[in-house]
Amino acid sequence: MSRHKRIALRISGFVVDYLLALPIGCVAALVWANTFPDSYYRLAQAIAFAVNDVGMVFFLALITKEVAEATVPGGALHPWRRAALPVAAALGGVVVSIVCYLAFTHNVGEHMLEGGWVAACAIDIPGSYVIARMIFGRHPAVPFLLLLTISADAIGLACVALIHPVGDAHPVIGLGLMAFAIGLAAGLRRGGVKNFWPYLVGPGTLSWFALFMGGVHPALALVPIIPFFPHGRHDRGLLVEPAPQAHDTLTLFERCWRLPVEGVLFLFGLVNAGVPLHGLEVGLWAIPIAAMARPIGIVAAAGGAIAAGLHLPARVGWRELLVVGCTASIGLVFALFFAAAVMPLGPLLLQMKMGALVTIAGGGLAFAAARLLRVGRFAR
Amino acid sequence: MDRKCVTRLLTTLLLVISAWCRVTAQEVALPSASNSVKFAAIGDAGSGSQEQYDVANQMTRFHTKFPFDRVIMLGDNIYGGQGPSDLVKKFSQPYKALLDSGVKFYASLGNHDDPANNQYPLWNMGGQMYYTYSTKNVRFFALDSNKVDQKELTWLENALKSAQEEWKICYFHHPLYSDGGTHGSSVNVRVLFEPLFVTYGVNVVFAGHDHIYERLTPQKGIYYFVEGAAGELRKGDTKRSAMTAKAFDQDQSFMLVEIDGNLLSFQAISRTGTTVDSGTIQRQVR
Numbered sequence: 001m002s003r004h005k006r007i008a009l010r011i012s013g014f015v016v017d018y019l020l021a022l023p024i025g026c027v028a029a030l031v032w033a034n035t036f037p038d039s040y041y042r043l044a045q046a047i048a049f050a051v052n053d054v055g056m057v058f059f060l061a062l063i064t065k066e067v068a069e070a071t072v073p074g075g076a077l078h079p080w081r082r083a084a085l086p087v088a089a090a091l092g093g094v095v096v097s098i099v100c101y102l103a104f105t106h107n108v109g110e111h112m113l114e115g116g117w118v119a120a121c122a123i124d125i126p127g128s129y130v131i132a133r134m135i136f137g138r139h140p141a142v143p144f145l146l147l148l149t150i151s152a153d154a155i156g157l158a159c160v161a162l163i164h165p166v167g168d169a170h171p172v173i174g175l176g177l178m179a180f181a182i183g184l185a186a187g188l189r190r191g192g193v194k195n196f197w198p199y200l201v202g203p204g205t206l207s208w209f210a211l212f213m214g215g216v217h218p219a220l221a222l223v224p225i226i227p228f229f230p231h232g233r234h235d236r237g238l239l240v241e242p243a244p245q246a247h248d249t250l251t252l253f254e255r256c257w258r259l260p261v262e263g264v265l266f267l268f269g270l271v272n273a274g275v276p277l278h279g280l281e282v283g284l285w286a287i288p289i290a291a292m293a294r295p296i297g298i299v300a301a302a303g304g305a306i307a308a309g310l311h312l313p314a315r316v317g318w319r320e321l322l323v324v325g326c327t328a329s330i331g332l333v334f335a336l337f338f339a340a341a342v343m344p345l346g347p348l349l350l351q352m353k354m355g356a357l358v359t360i361a362g363g364g365l366a367f368a369a370a371r372l373l374r375v376g377r378f379a380r
Numbered sequence: 381m382d383r384k385c386v387t388r389l390l391t392t393l394l395l396v397i398s399a400w401c402r403v404t405a406q407e408v409a410l411p412s413a414s415n416s417v418k419f420a421a422i423g424d425a426g427s428g429s430q431e432q433y434d435v436a437n438q439m440t441r442f443h444t445k446f447p448f449d450r451v452i453m454l455g456d457n458i459y460g461g462q463g464p465s466d467l468v469k470k471f472s473q474p475y476k477a478l479l480d481s482g483v484k485f486y487a488s489l490g491n492h493d494d495p496a497n498n499q500y501p502l503w504n505m506g507g508q509m510y511y512t513y514s515t516k517n518v519r520f521f522a523l524d525s526n527k528v529d530q531k532e533l534t535w536l537e538n539a540l541k542s543a544q545e546e547w548k549i550c551y552f553h554h555p556l557y558s559d560g561g562t563h564g565s566s567v568n569v570r571v572l573f574e575p576l577f578v579t580y581g582v583n584v585v586f587a588g589h590d591h592i593y594e595r596l597t598p599q600k601g602i603y604y605f606v607e608g609a610a611g612e613l614r615k616g617d618t619k620r621s622a623m624t625a626k627a628f629d630q631d632q633s634f635m636l637v638e639i640d641g642n643l644l645s646f647q648a649i650s651r652t653g654t655t656v657d658s659g660t661i662q663r664q665v666r
Contacts, residue, residue: 037567045571109460111494112526279563281491344529347554347566348491 019130021262022333025269026357033274044271045345051271052340053166053218055264057208058257059333061222063125065250067150068227083147085302085310089321090151092301093294093328094121101290110283116343116352118164120290121156122334123149124359128327131363135323135376140313145324148298153334157220164342165215174214178224181206185228196253199229217341229253265333272336275354283348287335287355291362295325295369319373326369329362331355408446408636409647409658416640417518418446421551422610423454423588424490426470431632432611434651436474439634442649443478446636451475451483452520453503454588454607455490455553462494470611472502486513488522490553490588512539518639519545523552525569525587533572540580546663547639550577551586557604559627560590561619577602581666584644592618592629593648595657599623603661607648610634628656 032040101120105113125146132145185203193199200222208221231250299322306312312321335356343349371378412418420439425432439451458470472479479485479502487503488510489495498505505511509524510532521539524532540548554566556574566589577585578600588608596604609632618627632651637644648657 038571041568041571045568109492111462112489112491115495276567283491344527344532345572346526346528346569348526350568 019126021265022269025266025271026273027269029270029272029274030277032270034277037276040274044274047267048271048340051264051267052337053212054208055267056219056337057204057221058261059264059268060219061226062254062257062261063150063153064223064226065229065254066146068229069231069250072231083151085305085312086144086147087151088305088310089298089302089325090148090155092297092299092304093123093148093325094152094155094297096297096300097121097290097294100293101286104286104289105283108282110281110286110351112348113283113286113351116286116339116348118156118159118342119287119331119335119338119352119356121152121159122331122338122356123152123294123328124330124332124334125149125153127330127332127360127363131330131366132324132327135327135366135370135378136320137377139315139320139376141316141320141324141376144313144316145327148324149328152328156334156338157217157223160338160341161211161216161220164217166212166217166341169215170213171215174210174212174216177206177210177213181210182224182228185225189228189230194230194249196229196249196256199225199249203228219337219341226250268333268336272340272353273357275350275357280351280354281347284351284354284358287331287339287352288358288361291329291331291335291359292365294329295322298325298328319375323366323370323373323375326362327366329359329365331359331362332357335359407655408442409655410446410636410638410645411640411643412446412638413640415516416638417516417547418448418636418638420448420451421454421586421605421607421635421637422451423553423586423606424456424591424608424612425453425610426456426458426492427611428459428466428470428474429611431613431651432470433474435610435632435634436478438649438651438653439475440477441653442636443481443483446638448636449483450515451478451485452522452551452586453485453487454551454586455488455525456492456588456608456612457487457490457503458494458497459492459612462497467497467500486520486522488552489524489526491526510535512543514543514545516639517545517641518547518549519543521548521550521582523550523573525552525554525566525573528569528572533576536573537576537580540576540582543580546642547584547644548580548582549584549586550582553587554589555587555604555606555608556585557596557599557623558587558590558606559594559596559619559621559624560592560606560608560614561617562614563590564619574600574602581664583664584661586635590614590617592627593633593635593656594618594627595625595646595648595659596623597625601664601666605635605646607633607635626657 097120098117101117128149132142136142181203188198203225204222207225208218211221212218229249232246232248302321339352339356343352370376458466485503487505499507512521554569556570557565582602584603586605590606591608591612591614593609594606613632616629618629633648636647642663644661647655650656
């Protein structure tokens with residue numbers, strides 16, 4: 001079996017599906033929005049809530065599943081202190097991205113875009129993972145990158161949840177419902193319930209309404225519930241295909257929802273990627289510029305953390321770190337999600353979405369950096 | 381009479397006709413009735429350039445003949461810096477004469493405006509991004525086309541539904557229809573606003589964003605104007621289409637509008653004071 005085939009088999013089917021569904025949806029949206037814009041925007045705006053606020057619950061649940069599994073022995077987050085350096089690096093990347101975003105929008109006079117700074121935090125987890133695997137293969141730099149991307153997106157999601165209320169917020173009702181949902185999930189776990197449906201139907205639904213009522217983006221509904229799903233004792237790694245014999249609740253959940261999430265991602269691309277290819281303002285470059293500046297923040301913050309006593313993983317040096325930073329400049333699905341979450345409909349949102357799509361060029365940047373620095377597959 | 385004499389005579393005649401045309405083109409082409417609603421419209425004005433000051437001077441000159449009492453601002457009211465000195469240089473200084481004579485400005489904001497400027501007292505926004513006010517038989521709706529959320533749409537529907545005035549005029553920054561080559565129609569905003577405009581009988585819509593003047597043929601029974609050249613200008617940017625009724629993109633411009641009973645009269649005037657478009661609109665009965 002060739003090396004590439006072995007890598008492909010070890011990459012989660014979820015990621016492979018993601019690579020197929022999302023781009024097809026994005027391309028369909030771009031073509032449609034630029035040929036029959038009236039019908040496109042009518043449909044996209046009609047189903048945006050169902051896709052972005054309901055369907056994306058399951059995409060974020062699958063991402064959360066990876067994080068939950070990473071906390072068990074063998075996982076990238078076990079013990080927690082292993083994540084300290086990637087978290088510090090992510091923080092540096094987020095800060096530099098936000099500063100660059102705000103500086104750019106201010107300097108070009110796109111003041112109305114300044115409120116969309118949260119989208120500058122976004123790193124596309126599956127997209128950057130695939131690029132990293134293509135560059136590094138199986139290398140400690142890959143889990144480092146995944147922890148970094150998850151940390152950056154977690155910061156972004158926290159900002160979305162706390163700073164950008166959805167509708168009229170009723171925080172007391174939301175908190176009450178959420179406490180009930182978490183209590184119910186804990187009860188199901190303690191009661192030894194292995195089927196994932198009771199977790200989804202009961203606590204999952206309650207959590208969605210809790211967030212909706214509390215003014216928090218409801219796509220995060222399963223994030224606090226997934227950790228209560230019974231899971232395996234060992235983890236094979238982030239975004240790695242589970243063992244065929246695995247039958248724990250989280251694995252069964254992933255197997256059941258992988259295909260529907262593929263449909264959700266297609267619809268997500270279709271609903272969110274339809275932007276006009278002409279007539280946009282210079283502000284569309286705010287997100288790409290923030291993303292391109294992110295490697296500087298990542299390397300600087302990692303440098304600070306290393307000076308403070310933390311250590312880079314084995315076989316990860318400064319050159320690998322810089323390539324990891326470049327790989328983390330892909331925003332794509334998370335940048336689209338954050339943009340749609342923080343910016344109401346209108347021309348500004350279109351600019352941000354176009355910027356999110358442009359960050360796909362981060363993949364090229366990562367390859368160029370790897371080639372230049374002779375890292376990963378370019379080492380020889 | 382020899383040939384030389386005839387040439388001189390014809391040249392003189394041509395000069396007289398040209399001068400007469402120029403004088404009449406600089407005249408107010410509106411009825412200027414005593415009890416009518418009179419206003420001016422400017423968009424994309426706040427560049428702080430000499431051209432903006434020239435347009436402002438023309439507005440002041442026309443104000444003496446056509447005493448409008450309000451100016452609707454179609455967004456991008458201040459470009460670049462948004463501090464107090466910018467507000468002076470790009471707004472209160474050029475329009476000083478109008479402000480001093482009691483003319484009120486009612487702004488909507490564009491993508492280059494600082495959202496915090498909805499607090500600026502001279503723009504009469506009352507700290508809101510969208511608001512409504514009326515005078516006589518006309519109700520104005522200043523909208524936010526930058527960020528259109530469900531809250532704004534619900535507010536607009538209720539405000540349009542409860543409006544009792546004969547004329548409903550909406551204005552905002554991004555044009556629902558435009559033949560501007562740089563931006564063009566904002567279709568994503570159109571699908572949000574237009575159904576409400578049609579359902580609740582909006583008569584006329586003003587927008588900016590494209591740095592030209594354009595009057596469009598009625599779309600679904602509604603008259604649309606683009607006036608985004610009161611400071612900025614994109615020369616030759618119009619891509620004429622079947623929906624272009626009249627366009628002017630060779631110089632900066634502003635609009636004067638008068639509503640008297642069921643008749644709306646409009647006049648688009650260039651930076652040099654030349655009338656580039658004028659006409660009347662009969663109120664649509666729906």
